[in-house]
Amino acid sequence: MKQEADILLRVEKARKLLNGNTSRKKRSEIGQFLTPAPIASFMASLYGRTCDNVRVLDAGAGAGALLAALVRELSLRAERPKSIMVTAYENDTKLLPYLEKTMVLCRNTCSETNIVFDGVVLCEDFISNAVADLDNGLFSRSGNRFTHAILNPPYKKINGESSVRKRLNAAGLETSNLYAAFVWLASQLLLPGGEIVAITPRSFCNGPYFRRFRKSFLNLINLRRIHLFESRKEAFADDSVLQENIIFHGIRGQRQPKLVTISVSKGPDFANATQREIPFEKVVLPGDRDAFIHLIDDDEGKQIMERMSRFKTPLIKLGLEVSTGRVVDFRSRKYLRQNQERGTVPLVYPCHFDKGFVRWPQPNTKKPNAIVCSDQTQDLLVKSGHYVLTKRFSAKEERRRVVSVVYDPDQIKAELVGFENHLNYFHARGKGMPSDLAKGLSAFLNSTLFDRYFRLFSGHTQVNSTDLRKVSYPPSEQLYRIGKRIGESIPDQETIDDILEQECGEDG
Ligand SMILES: C[S@@+](CC[C@H](N)C(=O)[O-])C[C@H]1O[C@@H](n2cnc3c(N)ncnc32)[C@H](O)[C@@H]1O
8 A cells, every 4th residue: 555655745745845936925826825734634534425436526726635635535445436536626737747646646546446546637717617517507518516525725815806706696606705616616516415525714604705605505515524723823834824724524415414513623633633513503503694603612612602692682672783983094084183173073993992981082192083073074973972882803812802892972072973994883873872781782792701702703803893793682671780880991801791690690
């Protein structure tokens, strides 16, 4: 079995060589992060039963690490296939000699184990080909439906005006990232019962821009396994990929499973991974119109989901909405003023957040404290009142993901106020809300429970208004009760958490 051991080493050698010859910047531009051998082997190990005639799709195959790992895995199984046919798409001609070589190694591996092998390398755009194949339906080129899809697709934004975007829209998928397009098309090209394993950023699990993708993906694919990495730098350590990646395994079919396996490892040390079975309905909540995928990876995660599940009030039932601050500072530059002066109103940035309230003005900030109030800026301003604000961006190292404060009109004398675009604001149909409701809501958003809950389903450091809109909140009477217990500055974390438990606990 010499070839079998060789094949991964050879592909890994090619990866290192290619990485050495292309700068990280270039690789990032073309979305070319090649999969290290241990990850490729792990991915290949996730496939279920082997069928007699395996048809593999590797879309964006690079040097062929993934298809090689899969061929190796299948050839080592006790129940081996009779034949393996591989279709590999790769549109970068520089990689083709490596990919062709990998195909030769696969052929050799198969011949050692009496498996018939056929490998096709297509130096073509996967997207146009797949869309054409799907369009042609029954009349598509034979061989263009697969039992196994294995993918580490390119991660790149798709330009809104591009022909790729138009082609995808015509095929029924609206997505702004190539990786989602690859996964969706590969899933469509699977035969019923066909399996997909992919390594992708985890942004699709909850990002608002991936809603349509998530919905059609979950309609098509039964999610069986999700693997998470504890540290976001680990999966592609030598590539310094900063995206948080996940690996998932799914089967094309109608019904979602009862349980999804969620596993976590620090990096590619899969032997030490922790693993648990989570009911599918806790991963994707029934009736969730956004179909968020909650990545609950431990007991604590389960407990958090359970504790949050007692809150059932949608924001709209509280009479509230959440929006992104309307003042985009670089577009309104000529109306911004460092300090308050005649004809201006307060402008609030995250730098005005201080101990649970907006402290305005801030003398020591580089950010403008005021915005001119004129006909041109009217639409950017809101009437003074009690608003709850959250930061939209937090640094990865920051202790809390969600940071909330109250804008209290009793502390800041002004008729109108501008909220800058780096923050979200909760409002009652464009106006302020009762003081106790604002304080209660802000305390809830600042609680440890909410912060942990938010981290569970958010892989990035951004706090989008869409994310906040879809959370279920405590009923208004509980928020009012919490609010009444908050004074002029926010209590310490322990006290907030105690208040939440006392007012909203099982007996609250
Ligand atoms: C993230 S890399 C992964 C490569 C390989 N699957 C692996 O795991 O090592 C994605 C690959 O897709 C290729 N690619 C990008 N856009 C493509 C397209 N439209 N059609 C086919 N291949 C594409 C890139 O050149 C790159 O090699």
